[in-house]
Amino acid sequence: MILFFLTSGLFLGWSLGANDASNVFGSAVGSKMVTFRKAAIIASIAVILGAVFQGAGASETLGKLGGVNAIGGSFTLALAAAITVYVMTKFSLPVSTTQAIVGAIIGWNLFTGNKTDADTLSKIVVTWVSGPVLGALFAVLLYIIIIKIKKASRIHLIRFESFLRTGLIIVGAFGAYSLGANNIANVMGVFVPAFNLQELDLGLFTLSSSQQLFLLGGLAIAVGIITYSKKVMETIGGNIVELNSEAAIVVVLAQSLVLFIFSSSGLSNLFVKIGLPPIPMVPVSSSQVIVGCVIGIGLYKGARNINFKLLGEIGIGWIATPVMSGLLAFFSLFFVKNIFGIDVGYKIIGGAASGAVTATDPGISAIIRYLLLAVLITGLLVGIYYSLIERKKQKELKKSEDKFWHYLK
């Protein structure tokens, strides 16, 4: 039953993987510089690593906004956010999982009578605006640097393209890592306060309760990438490539940096150490940051026809998404509590979750252990299978080429 409650979060993770992976590898796959297979494998691994090892920061901020203290509540919020994302996508409205989950949490606060922390909320909302702006700044800076280096080095086009291809893979991996680190909070953040799992000892390291949830969420994102992101990468990704290959890598790198900055507690601590204000650990929308980056480069290159309609739609999305998700969460919580009789959470008194209903099933950790083993074995087998097929293809190609030249002689 406990696992059933996780399904809404896993579904949210799947849809995040299916849609947002294109922001990271879309330009590489859309321009055929990197094959989808390679991109999917790299993105899946990086997203899981980012989620497990750096997902805590942004998730904590969401926890401060609303510490959902019953598993039924977490399930309902994730479902409300997922439905909002699905409906808005269906009507081609720009939507961000981040904004949907924030709206849902506020809906939960209203329903359970908890106060929404205004400080945390303003911190989150400010990053929605500052994320794309920062992305634009990074993009322009990186673009200037890369163009100057290219001109000064007089590098051969093919060699430059080879650097670019390798760069796209590395930057894509970094982007997927940052996406996992930053956006796992949207997928599993609401489940963290409601779950209290046993530590999972994996020999080399141990996974805490939240890390186990992030691992599951990361796996869901990976499944979304592998099963459904190909089409999105080939179509949406193509739009980004229209800039040019240098701009494509810059956009992905700038976006990854923004996501990384808003999820790296190490960097935030460093800021504090040198006397600067700490960086808020907040989940930001990768799609909106990418729009900021593209507009930044467009402005730098002197484009006059900035798509104000798109900017307006994003602005509307900042309000419409949380409102819709919040309302949906509020009414869903009402139904779940009163019709199905499932506990959806209590009012937090004096900072402590009074009467919190946390799940402590030790079976889940065992399931995660076996799941991890199964994923590793499957990954290994698939890797061996594809490398054999690749080798066979290369051999056949060489044979046919040799035959061609032999007969031509």
Place this chain on the structure above:
Amino acid sequence: MALFKRTTKDLIIRIDEFLDNIELGLLVFRESINSYIDKDMEAFSRHLQKVDTLEGNADRLQRMIENEMITHSILPQHREEVARLLDVLDEIIDTVKSSLNEFIIEMPEIPAALNKDIINLTEASVEAAEELIPAARAYFTTPYTVREKLLKVYYFESETDKIALNTKKRIFQEMKDIDLAHKAHLRYIIHHIENISDMAQKAADMLSAMAIKIVI
């Protein structure tokens, strides 16, 4: 990863080698016409054989480059254009070879009075094509200099046209002692030589558009 494979280096070398072959082919064409005018048929045959080898090499390299670009998905955004450019450049060396073959088959009788005109015509036509090669190389390394390099191609092409026109005028209006069939044959030979610069201009037009696309 592409960066750590030899493919990139090999491909760059092959493209350079391909362009070397075209350049060398043009050089040999110039020498061949000089040998023909000097009536040194032994040297002419030797040159023809050399051009034949160079044309074969260029074909082989062109196929290898295209194959590698497709198999390793190199330059996905510019691959088709680069392949078309190589094709047009290959047509130049094909034209060189076929022109020389016309000479060896038809053995046109060039009046001594036209020797200088034919040499000048060859010189200008070959020069136009030769100027194309540095521009083609620049496309890969300094694309923003391609257009200025191509100016010379257009200059020599128009020079070729002028020389060809004057030579044809001389043949048909001033040389009363040769018959019409001979005149027509000479015009045909001039057209063959002139063809090389026309090919170069066609490639220059394409290269110019490619360079703009890559710079923007």
